[in-house]
Amino acid sequence: MTPRPIISEQDKAQLKRDFRKDLEGEVTLRLFTQKPSPLTIPGRECPTCPQTQQLLEELAELSPKLKLEVMDVYAQPEAARQQGIKRIPALALGDGEAPRIKFYGIPAGYELATVIEDIKTISRGVSPLSMESRKKLRQVNQPVHIQVFVTPT
Amino acid sequence: MGRLAHAVALENNLISADVVEAQEFPSLSSTYGVRSVPMTVINELTRFVGGISEADFVDLVLKDGVKEPAG
Numbered sequence: 001m002t003p004r005p006i007i008s009e010q011d012k013a014q015l016k017r018d019f020r021k022d023l024e025g026e027v028t029l030r031l032f033t034q035k036p037s038p039l040t041i042p043g044r045e046c047p048t049c050p051q052t053q054q055l056l057e058e059l060a061e062l063s064p065k066l067k068l069e070v071m072d073v074y075a076q077p078e079a080a081r082q083q084g085i086k087r088i089p090a091l092a093l094g095d096g097e098a099p100r101i102k103f104y105g106i107p108a109g110y111e112l113a114t115v116i117e118d119i120k121t122i123s124r125g126v127s128p129l130s131m132e133s134r135k136k137l138r139q140v141n142q143p144v145h146i147q148v149f150v151t152p153t
Numbered sequence: 154m155g156r157l158a159h160a161v162a163l164e165n166n167l168i169s170a171d172v173v174e175a176q177e178f179p180s181l182s183s184t185y186g187v188r189s190v191p192m193t194v195i196n197e198l199t200r201f202v203g204g205i206s207e208a209d210f211v212d213l214v215l216k217d218g219v220k221e222p223a224g
Contacts, residue, residue, distance in 0.1 A: 026205060028162045048177055086177060098169075100162045105174025121163060125175075128160050130215075133211045137164040140218035146158045146170040147194040149187045 006055045006108070012062060015116070019063035023123040028071045029054050030099065032080055032090040044074070047104040052089040055106065059115070065123060093117070094122050109152045154191040157210055167218065 007015070033049045053070060060068035073080040073088055083092055083099060091107060092099035093115075101122075107115045121127060127134055155172035162170035175182040175190055185194050192202045196217045205213075 044209050048174075087181070094163075100166070100169040101159045102169075102171045103174075104171055105177035107172070107174075111155060111172060111174070114159065118159050121160060127164065128156075129164065129207060129211075133161075133207055134164055134212050136215055137161060137168070139215065140165045140167050142167065142218050142220050143196075144168045144214055145196055146162065146168065146214070146216040147173050147185070148155045148158045148170070149175040149182055149185070149190050149192045149194075150155055150172055151175050151190050 003054055005058060006051065007058045007112075012030065012058070015059075016062045019065065019118075019119075022120050023063055023065045025123050025125065026065045026067055027093065027119050027123045028067045028069060029060060030055055030071065030083070030092040031121075032071050032073050032083075032085045032088050032092070034088060035072050043131055046088055049071070049089045051108075052106040054093065055112070059112075066119065093118050106152070111150060111152065154193050154204055156209075157207060160191065161211065161214055165218075168214065 005012075031053060033053055034044065034046055036050055056068055060066040071079055073085065085092070085102075087104055089104070089106065091103040093101045101118060103111065103115065117128070129137075155218060158170035158172070173181065175187050175192075178208045185192065185200065189202055191204065192200065194200050197212055199213055200215075
C-alpha cells in the first residue's frame with residue numbers, strides 16, 4: 001500500500017517550478033533515522049521517523065539537484081556521532097563532515113518552508129542576510145550553538 | 154527564528170543551529186524550560202521567546218561568539 005502523500009499534488013507542482021528556477025548547486029539532505037521494525041524496542045521509539053522519511057523522499061523527488069541520504073543511527077553510530085547527531089529523526093543540510101544546520105523532529109508545516117528556504121540558500125550560495133549582518137558574523141571566533149524550539153503549525 | 158538561525162549559521166564555520174520540534178523532544182524542551190515557542194537558546198545561557206529582528210539576533214550571537222584577544 002502506498003502511503004498517502006504528505007505534500008499535496010498542488011504544492012509539489014509549485015515546488016518543482018520553484019526548484020527548477022531557484023536551485024543551482026546540488027544540496028544533500030542527510031536524514032538520520034532508524035530502520036522500520038515490527039518490534040518496538042523500549043527506549044528506541046521514534047514515532048515520527050517513518051513520516052519524516054516519507055516527507056523528505058517526496059521533497060527530494062521534486063528536483064534532480066536534491067540528494068537524500070538516509071542513515072540508520074543504530075547501524076551507523078559512528079557517522080551519527082561524527083556529525084553531532086544526538087536524537088532522531090534528524091535532518092542535516094549541506095555538505096562536509098560536520099553540517100552546521102539541523103532539524104530535529106519532523107519538519108512539517110511552517111518548518112518545511114524553512115527547509116525549502118535553507119535549500120535555496122545553500123544551493124545558490126546567496127545569503128538572505130544583510131551585508132552588515134554578514135560582516136559582523138565574520139568576527140565570530142568562538143563556537144556558538146543556537147537551538148530554536150518550535151511546534152508544528 | 155529557525156530560518157534566521159540557519160542563515161546565521163551558514164555565515165561562519167563556528168556557528169551551528171538546530172531547529173527542534175519541541176513536542177517530539179519533551180525532555181530536552183523541559184531542560185530549557187520551553188513553555189512557549191519559538192524559544193531560542195544561544196550557548197545555553199542566552200534565552201528568549203518570540204521573534205526578534207535580524208540585527209538584534211546577530212548582536213546576541215556576537216555577544217557569545219566574539220572574544221577579544223587577551224592583552
